[in-house]
Amino acid sequence: MDCPTSMTSTRVRRVRVKDSIEVALELNEKSVYSHIAHESAEDIKRIISSMDAERAKLRGEVVYHQDDWDALIRERIRKGKRHTAFDFYNPLLLDIWEKKVKEAKKALKFIKYSIGIVTLFIGATIVITMVSGYPAILLGLGIAPILLFIVDYSKEKADLAYYELVQFFIHELKGIIERFQLNSKEYKVKLYNRDYDGVEFDRSGKAIVK
Numbered sequence: 001m002d003c004p005t006s007m008t009s010t011r012v013r014r015v016r017v018k019d020s021i022e023v024a025l026e027l028n029e030k031s032v033y034s035h036i037a038h039e040s041a042e043d044i045k046r047i048i049s050s051m052d053a054e055r056a057k058l059r060g061e062v063v064y065h066q067d068d069w070d071a072l073i074r075e076r077i078r079k080g081k082r083h084t085a086f087d088f089y090n091p092l093l094l095d096i097w098e099k100k101v102k103e104a105k106k107a108l109k110f111i112k113y114s115i116g117i118v119t120l121f122i123g124a125t126i127v128i129t130m131v132s133g134y135p136a137i138l139l140g141l142g143i144a145p146i147l148l149f150i151v152d153y154s155k156e157k158a159d160l161a162y163y164e165l166v167q168f169f170i171h172e173l174k175g176i177i178e179r180f181q182l183n184s185k186e187y188k189v190k191l192y193n194r195d196y197d198g199v200e201f202d203r204s205g206k207a208i209v210k
Contacts, residue, residue, distance in 0.1 A: 014147045037180035041187050044173045047097065048166055049190045054104070054160035056192035058155060065193060093172065097165065104161035107154040114154075163195075170198050174209045184209050 053065035125140030170189075176185050188206040191199070199207040 035178060036058055037176055037182060041173060041176050041182055044169050044176065045187050045189050048169050048173065051101075051162050051169070052166050052191050052193055055159060055166065058108075058159055058162065059193075065190070065192075093169075096168065096181060099162050100168075102167040104158040104165075107158040108159065110112055111154045113149050114147060114150045118143055163193075166191075166193075167196055167198075170209060177209060 019148050053063045054061045056065075082116065121143060122137070122140035125136040125138075128134065128136040173187065173189075174184075176182070177187065185208060188202070188204075188208055189199070191201075191207045194201065196207075198209060200210050
């Protein structure tokens with residue numbers, strides 16, 4: 001028995017076929033993004049290694065890691081390429097990176113200034129002792145424990161700044177790997193400290209973001 005015409009319903013699906021130009025543009029866009037994502041991951045990897053190396057040196061370890069990050073940025077500007085990790089992936093990374101680095105360097109400079117001031121003060125008390133015979137040097141030596149406290153405090157502050165910076169960029173590297181479906185094993189990081197979250201070490205001692 002045939003169904004009445006009023007009871008039949010016809011669903012027409014309109015399928016839009018992309019032309020060759022649109023397909024080519026999409027493929028090119030994916031290729032460009034994939035390439036820039038790779039460069040960004042490489043840049044972030046270098047930041048992690050260089051910052052962790054500075055932290056290791058601060059802790060008294062002998063590190064032969066050399067990576068002039070400022071020179072790399074100047075090289076990119078000279079070639080007309082800006083920092084892909086900062087400008088393409090997340091522009092705020094540059095501000096965060098610079099802020100933390102300045103914070104660490106400020107703490108280290110404070111150590112140098114403190115040592116210089118305390119040294120001058122102790123020297124002055126020695127001169128006073130020699131000239132007047134008054135044991136002013138005892139006052140100068142009494143400041144030595146304060147100097148040790150300042151040095152330890154400033155080093156811990158710098159260490160924390162470097163740690164937070166490295167940990168932050170580890171998470172950023174993980175994010176860019178997941179977002180653009182990169183192979184994490186291709187972006188192994190040289191780490192001198194092993195107290196970071198989100199990484200595991202292979203047999204060669206390099207860290208893989210997990």
